Amino acid sequence: MKLATLRDGTPDGHLLVVSRDLRRAVSASGICNTLRSAIESWEEVAPKLQSVSDVLNSGGTGGDFDFANARLGPPLPRTWQWLDASAFHSHGDLMERAFKHAPLEGKLTRPLMYQGGSDDFLGPREDMALPSEADGIDFEAEIAIIVDRVPMSTSASDSLQHVKLLMLANDASLRSLAITEMKTGFGWIHAKPATSFSPVAVTPDELGPAWQNGRVHLPVRVAWNEREFGRPNAGAMGFGFHELIAHAAYSRNLSAGTIIGSGTVSNADYDVVGSACIAERRAIELADEGRAITEYMRFGDRVRIEMLDAEGQSIFGAIDQRVVARS
Numbered sequence: 001m002k003l004a005t006l007r008d009g010t011p012d013g014h015l016l017v018v019s020r021d022l023r024r025a026v027s028a029s030g031i032c033n034t035l036r037s038a039i040e041s042w043e044e045v046a047p048k049l050q051s052v053s054d055v056l057n058s059g060g061t062g063g064d065f066d067f068a069n070a071r072l073g074p075p076l077p078r079t080w081q082w083l084d085a086s087a088f089h090s091h092g093d094l095m096e097r098a099f100k101h102a103p104l105e106g107k108l109t110r111p112l113m114y115q116g117g118s119d120d121f122l123g124p125r126e127d128m129a130l131p132s133e134a135d136g137i138d139f140e141a142e143i144a145i146i147v148d149r150v151p152m153s154t155s156a157s158d159s160l161q162h163v164k165l166l167m168l169a170n171d172a173s174l175r176s177l178a179i180t181e182m183k184t185g186f187g188w189i190h191a192k193p194a195t196s197f198s199p200v201a202v203t204p205d206e207l208g209p210a211w212q213n214g215r216v217h218l219p220v221r222v223a224w225n226e227r228e229f230g231r232p233n234a235g236a237m238g239f240g241f242h243e244l245i246a247h248a249a250y251s252r253n254l255s256a257g258t259i260i261g262s263g264t265v266s267n268a269d270y271d272v273v274g275s276a277c278i279a280e281r282r283a284i285e286l287a288d289e290g291r292a293i294t295e296y297m298r299f300g301d302r303v304r305i306e307m308l309d310a311e312g313q314s315i316f317g318a319i320d321q322r323v324v325a326r327s
Contacts, residue, residue: 001017001049001050001053001202001203001206002017002018002019002020002022002053002200002201002202002203002206003015003016003017003018003028003035003038003049003075003165003200003201003202004016004018004025004067004070004072004075004199004200004201005034005035005072005073005074005075005076005077005123006027006070006071006072006073007071007072007073007077007123011077011078012033012034012035012036012037012077012078013034013035013073013077014027014028014029014033014034015027015028015029015032015033015034015035015038016028016067016070017049017052017053017056018056018067018199018200019053019056019057019064019067020057020206020313021313022067022068022199022200022314022317023066023067023068024056024060024064024065024066024067025056025064025065025066025067025070026052026056026061026063026064026065027063028049028052031045031048031049031052032045032048032049035075035076035201036076036078036079036257039076039146039148039164039165039256039257040148040149040256040257042148042164042256046164067199072123072124072125072199073121073123073126074121074122074123074124074167074196074197074198075146075165075167075197075198075199075200075201076121076146076197076201076257076259077121077123078118078119078120078121079118079121079146079257079258079259080118080255080256080257080258081115081118081254081255081257081258081259082115082116082117082118082121082195082258082259082261083113083114083115083116083244083248083258083259083260083261084113084114084116084142084171084195084260084261084263085111085112085113085239085244085247085260085261085262085263086111086112086113086263086264087111087237087238087239087240087244087262087263088236088237088238088262088263088264088265088266088267089108089238090236090266090267090268090270091263091264091265091266091277091280092112094266094270094279094280094283094284095279095280095283108238110247111239111243111244111247112263113244113247113248114187114188115187116171116188116192116195117192117194117195118259120194121194121195121196121197122194122195122196122197122321123196123197123199124196124197124198124199124317124318124319124320124321125199125319125320125321126196126321127321127322127323127324128172128193128194128196128321128322128323128324129324129325129326129327130174130193130323130324130325130326131325131326133296133297133298133299134176135174135175135176135177135190136173136174136175136176136177136178136296137172137173137174137175137296137297137298137301137323138172138173138174138175138277138278138279138296138297139170139172139222139224139276139277139278139297139303139305140169140170140171140172140173140263140264140276140277141168141169141170141220141222141230141264141265141276141277141305142168142169142170142171142220142261142262142263142264142265142276143166143167143168143169143216143220143234143261143262143265144166144167144168144169144197144259144260144261144262145163145165145166145167145241145245145259145260146163146164146165146166146167146201146257146258146259147162147163147164147245147254147256147257147258147260148162148164148256149162149253149254149255149256150162150245150248150249150253150254150258151249151253152249152250152251152252152253153249153250153251154245154246154249155246156240156242156243156245156246157242159214159241159242159243159245159246159249160214160241160242160245162245162254163204163214163241163245164203165201165202165203166201166202166203166204166207166211166216166316167197167198167200167201167202167259167316168197168198168220168305168306168307168316168319169195169196169197169198169261169319170195170196170197170303170305170319170321171192171195171261171263171264172192172193172194172195172196173191173192173277173279174190174191174192174193175191175278175279175296177190177191178191195261196319196321197319198305198316198317198318198319199316199317199318199319200316200317201316202315202316206315207309207315208309208310210235210309210310212235213240213242214237214240214241214242214243214244215234215235215237215240215241216234216235216307217233217234217235218233218234218235218307218308218309218315219231219232219233219234219273219307219308220232220233220234220265220276220305220306220307221304221305221306221307221308222274222275222276222303222304222305223303223304224278224297224301224302224303224304225301225302226302226304228274229274229275229276229281230270230273230274230275230276231273231274232265232266232267232270232273232274232275232276233265233267233273234262234265234307236265236266236267236268237262241260241262244260244262245260248260264276264277264280266280270284271284276305278294278296278297281294282294297323298323299323299324299325300322300323300324301322301323302320302321302322302323303319303320303321303323304318304319304320305318305319305320306318306319
């Protein structure tokens, strides 16, 4: 099933059940008002939501409406925790080249992960309002999962049962600020503005055979100002989501509603499929041309992030948003 959140003036919005073709939606009121509360009681409410989804996909429920015009927030407008990894080895290699870092010891055996802000996410069509173009505005196309409660020290082999929903993410970065913050060793604050998420979150079964070994084996399609920028395959994760969950839960419980990101989707054959962030392209240019040529985003620029299934149907809907000056 596919779930979304309608902006209704409340902090957590209102939960919607969405048709598989993303054309129709219906309120989940009477079952659960918000996605956060649904995740916290998933075993009880998921079958009820699935029943609504089945009826909606078979022709309607009464009370359903046009989903395309809904005022959407992110599926989870806020949650307890947002953990983002760097699970694509080719991305890590290119970032080392771009920022002239020495290779990290154990990077192929231990996932990289940081804790970002989880109190203020953006919806798929909401503007990214930022302070300055000089900060090096970049998009980052990612896959993200939402888990139910994960007990401390859950093993990788037992982790996938906790994956309840998947989304796309634009984990925007301010690259000029990231360099300074990385040197402190304390993590990012200024360099990581609000993360944006796709119109819907989907249960793993919606992905069919593309969901294998804790990975989504489909390309993520990125367009910048309506021109294709990249289409790397998300199946190339060096660490699957089961390994990322186990890493995050090693010494603590993960609350239901925790979101874990894959990090920027990246492929070793970037010369063929392109990239999912500007910093990667700049790193490639630096290696090939001796200098970075592509500039970062300007106010008024648009980024679109989407994933299609084997039949060409959008799975999550598209993140399609502008960068604008903070008012």
